Amino acid sequence: MPSPPHETAAPGSQLERLLALAVEPDPVRTAVVHPVDELSLSGAVEAAAAHLIVPVLVGPQARIRKAAEGAGLDISDFEVVDAPHSHAAAARACELARDGQVSAIMKGALHTDELLEAAVSAACGLRTDRRMSHVFILDVPTYPKPLLVSDAAINIAPDLATKADIVQNAIDCARAMKVDRPKVAILAAVETVNPKMAATLDAAALCKMADRRQIVGGVLDGPLAFDNAISKEAAQTKHIVSEVAGDADILIVPDIESGNMLAKQLFYLARAQSAGIVMGAKVPIMLTSRSDGVLSRLASCAVALLVAQAERSKPAK
Numbered sequence: 001m002p003s004p005p006h007e008t009a010a011p012g013s014q015l016e017r018l019l020a021l022a023v024e025p026d027p028v029r030t031a032v033v034h035p036v037d038e039l040s041l042s043g044a045v046e047a048a049a050a051h052l053i054v055p056v057l058v059g060p061q062a063r064i065r066k067a068a069e070g071a072g073l074d075i076s077d078f079e080v081v082d083a084p085h086s087h088a089a090a091a092r093a094c095e096l097a098r099d100g101q102v103s104a105i106m107k108g109a110l111h112t113d114e115l116l117e118a119a120v121s122a123a124c125g126l127r128t129d130r131r132m133s134h135v136f137i138l139d140v141p142t143y144p145k146p147l148l149v150s151d152a153a154i155n156i157a158p159d160l161a162t163k164a165d166i167v168q169n170a171i172d173c174a175r176a177m178k179v180d181r182p183k184v185a186i187l188a189a190v191e192t193v194n195p196k197m198a199a200t201l202d203a204a205a206l207c208k209m210a211d212r213r214q215i216v217g218g219v220l221d222g223p224l225a226f227d228n229a230i231s232k233e234a235a236q237t238k239h240i241v242s243e244v245a246g247d248a249d250i251l252i253v254p255d256i257e258s259g260n261m262l263a264k265q266l267f268y269l270a271r272a273q274s275a276g277i278v279m280g281a282k283v284p285i286m287l288t289s290r291s292d293g294v295l296s297r298l299a300s301c302a303v304a305l306l307v308a309q310a311e312r313s314k315p316a317k
Contacts, residue, residue, distance in 0.1 A: 025306070028301075030053040035108035043106070052304075053104065061082040065080075094121070094124040095124065102283070106288065135276065138273070150252060153256070163202055165280060170279070172307070175310065176306040177303065178306075184222075221244035229248045
């Protein structure tokens with residue numbers, strides 16, 4: 001999903017703070033899929049220079065080297081894994097992740113659907129017991145902390161079970177970003193349960209699932225309308241007593257249309273900057289957009305690094 005190319009952030013921005021969190025961990029070894037143009041190659045080079053990733057360039061070797069030469073980029077220190085075309089590059093990157101040779105995947109010059117098709121393939125081995133979902137990490141100038149929005153990019157009309165995975169993935173992402181107990185607002189058009197509005201029923205069910213520890217690591221409330229989720233004044237006006245209302249870390253949208261519209265409104269009307277990552281696979285997947293600025297690309301790498309570090313620190317099952 002495209003976002004405006006805001007190349008710089010205001011001092012103290014949330015994305016800058018996110019990059020600061022990723023200073024300590026070692027850079028994550030990352031398969032960069034089909035980086036055959038200047039934009040995708042420069043993103044890998046910039047992230048490597050920031051000590052966020054160790055790029056493994058996967059794609060047609062001759063095209064990768066030609067693109068680097070044309071852009072004046074030095075990739076001599078990077079490993080290049082030859083693959084004849086974008087489809088093969090996506091499959092090979094997923095194999096590297098499955099075999100533990102890389103701990104993250106970054107999208108290059110190929111369609112998102114092509115990369116995700118390889119990632120969800122049963123033959124690839126990246127699937128887990130959770131559905132994959134996308135998480136936007138937004139720096140909204142009018143909001144005092146990072147705001148996570150999910151799922152606005154992958155799951156079109158998620159059912160309750162899929163929404164539970166979307167929520168858990170977003171909580172895991174927030175916790176990797178050092179948000180110890182993320183507050184999750186399950187969005188709907190209204191803040192009361194209405195049997196005629198499926199989103200409100202799902203929101204109530206998700207909250208009960210959290211009570212029963214089917215969803216862990218965060219505190220949930222819903223249904224909440226958008227204003228009640230992010231504005232304490234709006235919540236107080238509606239007499240909503242909630243730990244989440246007015247102070248949400250995560251917004252869970254009912255479907256991809258509402259998520260897409262919400263994210264783009266924040267991009268274009270509130271001048272939000274974003275990072276983004278796919279959760280729920282064996283490794284984090286960065287779906288950078290051609291219109292993303294440098295800071296957004298680096299912040300996505302920082303999130304992937306933090307998520308990979310969190311996964312490595314989990315006790316073995």
